Amino acid sequence: MPDPEAQGKPGGSVVIVPGSKSVTNRALFLAAAADGTxxxxxALRSDDTDAFVEGLGVLGYEVERGPDAWHVRGRPSGPSATEADLYCRDGATVARFLPVLAATGHGTFRFDASPQMRRRPLGPLTTAMRHLGVELRHDEHEGHHPLTVVGRGVRGGAVRLDAGVSSQFLSALLLAGPLMAEGLRVEVTDLVSAPYVEITIAMMRSFGVRVVRDGDAFVVPTGGYRATDHTVEPDASTASYFFAAAALTGRQVTVPGLGADAVQGDLRFVEILERMGATVRVTAGATTVTGTGRLAGITANMRDISDTMPTLAAIAPFAAGPVRITDVHNTRVKECDRIEACAVNLRRLGVRVETGRDWIGIWPAVPVGTEIDCHGDHRIAMSFAVTGLRTPNLTLDEPTVVRKTFPDFHEVFGALRHRWGL
Structure with missing residues (x-):
């Protein structure tokens, strides 16, 4: 529960954040692979999770979504479909997790995705799949969707993987490991956003499988999963916008359900806000951020929590000194090039910005209102909505892109803004 003392601050607000997209889609994979219902x-209802459920349905899995709970009937033997065409939309977990799940079945499965998702890399994952005995082909450009997978079960065994562009490549293989005949050993040569892999491992444990870490290798036993009753915690990446809003405006936000035992690494974003001058309180059942309205300049390595990089970039102009965000090259191959998207929008706001291959530097400024180019990216839209709390006449060119992870974002954020009188 929220900290009672924290709720006494003027401007203190409890914000109910929807379920984590990352946890929801991993849970859907695990439930589909498990023995039982x-x-x-x-669970989160959004474009990305709708796409994952739709994909499971095309593969022959049964998913029943009710108002209070979802029920998934598992198939440890793999998809029941022997031929299917799946459209992954913009969903990266859909486009990277489901081809591996399909390979555990028997049939021909064709995958395609939106133009945005087609541009994002897939090659390290499909190279590893081939080494594990999976027959597949890239139908247009090597290393990208569209993709055809011929499922004959997956032999498994040992494989090397470069996950330096996306941790999802590793998560996809780990999730399927218990379904492989020989189990799985993945030696990782590079890894970004490691906390997302920790989410995967923690969730696999809750479905009855323990992953063993052996230096740079991850070892998964064969044997399958068992069905369970799983509660999806609120999305920590989404919570970052509300925590940043509190830090920026001198108000207070409490998010219930994200506490000391949260599995999502992106909750560590509050540590950055604390370094900038906010007060942070993490209890067993909630996290509270209390701002002063003053922010200090910092240098922050955000390799492990790079999905929150745009959140920090969006409030950086209001800091008393420069903000430098480092080791975030992988954000250049997300829904858009997020380093460049942040830089372009900040410059349009009148902010001095410098960038490099894997970093962005932002100087103090008084932003002037402009239209933000969201680049089709939900995180750019939600991040710069926070900038708008202290920037009159800031608008978004594509406000509806938030449907990917938080369809009601503008309503919830607008209600908070109204309560604060901003």
Whole structure:
């Protein structure tokens, strides 16, 4: 529960953040692969999770989504479909997790995705899949969707993987490991956003499988998963916008359900806000950020929590000194080039910005209102909505892109802004 003392501050607000997209889609994979029927509570309903459920349905899995809980009937033997065409939309976890799941079945499965998702890399994952005995082909450009997978079960064994562009490549293989005949050993040569892999491992454990870490290798036993009753915690990346809003305006935000035992690494974003001068309180059942309205300049390595990089970039102009965000090259191959998207929008706001291959530097400024180019990216839209709390006449060119992870973002954020009188 929220900290009672924290709720006494003027401007203190409890914000209910929807379920984590990352946790929801991992839970859907695990439930589909498990023996029995799994109940999911608090799952996120958004474009990305709709795409994942739709994909499972095309593969022959049964998913029933009710108002209070979702029920997934597992198939440890793999998809029941023997031929299918799946459209992954913009969903990276859909486009990277489901081809591996499809390979555990028997049939021909064709995958395609939006133009945005087609541009994003897939090659390190499909190279590893081939080494594990999976027959597949890239139908247009090597290393990208569209993709055809011929499922004959997956032999498994040992493989090397470069996950320096996306940790999702590793998560996809780990999730499927228990379904492979020989189990799986993945030696990782590079890894970005490691906390997302920790989410995967923690969730696999809750479905009955323990991953063993052996230096740079991850070892997964064969044997499958067992169905369970799983509650999806609120999305920590989404919570970052509300925490940043509190730090920026001198108000207070409490997010219930994200506490000391949260599995999502992106909750560490509050540590950056604390370094900038906000007060942070993490209890067993909630996290509270209390701002002063003053922010200090910092240098922050955000390699492990790079999805929150745009959140920090969006409030950086209001800091008393420069803000430098480092080791975030992988954000250049997300829904858009997020380093460049942040830089372009900040410059349009009148902010001095410098960038390099894997970093962005932002100087103090008084931003002037402009239209933000969201680049089709939900995180750019939600991040710069926070900038708008202290920037009159700031608008978004594509406000609806938030449907990817938080369809009601503008309503919830607008209600908070109204309560604060901003």
């Amino acid at each position: 799994t109940t999911l509570r608090g």
